[in-house]
Every structure is written in structure tokens, then in C-alpha cells.
Amino acid sequence: MSTWLAVLAVGLLGSLAAALWRVWHGPGQADRMMAAQLVGTAGVGLLLILWAMGERAALDVALVLALLAALAAVGFVKASSVDGAGDPEEEAPDPSMIKGRRHDP
Amino acid sequence: MTLDLLRLLLTIALTGAGLVFYVAGTLGLLRFPDTFSRLHALTKADNLGLGLLALGLAFQAPGWAEVAKLALIWLLALLAAGTVAQLVARAALGRGAR
16 A cells, blocks of 8 residues: 555656746746646645655645645735736736836736 | 455555545646646646555544544645645746746
8 A cells, every 4th residue: 555655656756847847948937836736736635645754734734735835826826916916807007007028028 | 354355455555546636636746847836747647646555544544533633634645735826826826937
């Protein structure tokens, strides 16, 4: 049983490594954010395997990681909206109105 | 004895299927041409992988409390992935990724 869990863990670590390649190559910032989401999901999977191996506290850690992965994406969206308000649907306000606008497109 | 064997086989089968979906989601993230199709692969396949993994490991849970917590983790991951996919897609759209 524990060997099977080790095989699963290696498989998940392989998918994490693939996600890192997407972080490096990802043309857009959204692609890099998606890879961060994958790290969150695969991390939760790894923690579940760790829990099955006997580390009973890992279950709560997985719950917290699942929550934080979602908040990371919210941070990305808030940073990408024009004035940082976070609602991507809003029309871009007049650029002169925004103080300290980042050069990022 | 057969009950334990059944539990073991179920766990191995379900977690194996979960791993297959994880790898499929990751391959989708790498191979798909467009930002939004990658988002599809990532959100759907990985969460199904997580669900199968949680279901498979639920058979190893000593009590019903752990099974409920596993289900809660998967539910939270599902809700989070659904909303995050919408948010990231809209952010990517605003950024010119047609």
C-alpha cells in the first residue's frame, strides 16, 4: 500500500514539474497563474497522499492549501484590473484619472 | 479478509484513475495551443483527479469524520476552481489574449 502511495506521489510530483515548465514558458501572465493553480491542486493531492501514509495532520493542511490557492488567483485578478479594483469587466477609466498607473499592458 | 482486500483494491483502482486524470490535466496544460483551452484542461481534469484521489483514499479513512473532511476539501477545490477559471479567463481577456 505504501509503495503504491509512493508511486502516486512521484506521479503528482511529475505533474508539478510539468507545471513549472509552463511557469517558465507561459506566454501570458494568465498561463503562469494557471500553473500556480496546478501547483495548488497537485499540492492538495500530495497532502492527501501524505495523510494516507499516516501523517494525520496533513488533511487540515490540504484544506488550507485549497483555500489559499483560490486566493492567489484573486490576487492575480485584482492586480491585473486597471485601477486594482479587481473587477475585470469594468471599462478602463480615463488613464489620466489613475495615479501611479503601472506600465504593464 | 475479503473486506480489507476489497478496500485495498478499490483504493488502488480509484487513486490510479485519479493519477491518470492529473497527468491528463497537466498534459493538457502543456500541449493546448490557447490560453482558454489550457484553462479548460487545468480546471476540469485536475479537479476530477483530485476527486478520484480523495474518493480512493476515503476507503483508508479510520472514521467518518475524515471521510467528511475529504469530501469538504474536494468540494472547496471544485468551487474554487470554478470561480478561479472565470476570473483568470476574464483577466486574460482584458489583457488581450483573444
